[in-house]
Amino acid sequence: MALLQEFKNEWNAQVHTDAQKAIAADFCHKVLLCAKMASVQMGMGHFSDAGAHGEKAEERFFSANHKPHRFYRASAGSTIERAVYKHLIQGFDADEVGKNVYRSSTGVIFALEFTKSIPNVFSSSFSNSRPDIRVSLGIGTDGNAYEILIDLTSEKQKAHILKKGDNWLAKKYVPYIAEILWTDDDIMHKLNQ
16 A cells, blocks of 8 residues: 655746646656556565565565565665656657656656756755656646656655655745655555464
């Protein structure tokens, strides 16, 4: 199971269009579905979507003599994130238009682990943190480019975006921020059998 935890939901009716709100809602829904698939796949021992990260997780945690250690959560997180990214790119039939920046078949631009600004696409920049997913909402009625931020994390790290550098909640052109949380029940599925 994966859960959506909102941290900022500040839509301005004079600035943000219904189409922008719809992009945000649709994208969050798709990320939530991708996270559910990725966490359950990991818990069941399906690592093919996570590449080298998945192979390392499989070796460390799902072998016959597995010994989870203090880096378990970080390794599980990296594996799930990579699988979510792959599912998103495939699910949106997206093409890479820049390093870690993608355009979906419907025209929505999103970025994975991207910290720079791009005029008229991503107005914010980050120097002390790295959002997992950024989604461009396009230009608001005030002429500024808006975006949403989505962070992927485990339920044990819930609300950790509040401690990240760059003060995400204060970003002027970011009306919506959420965490997508996966649960230990999912990722520990096989280990508990």
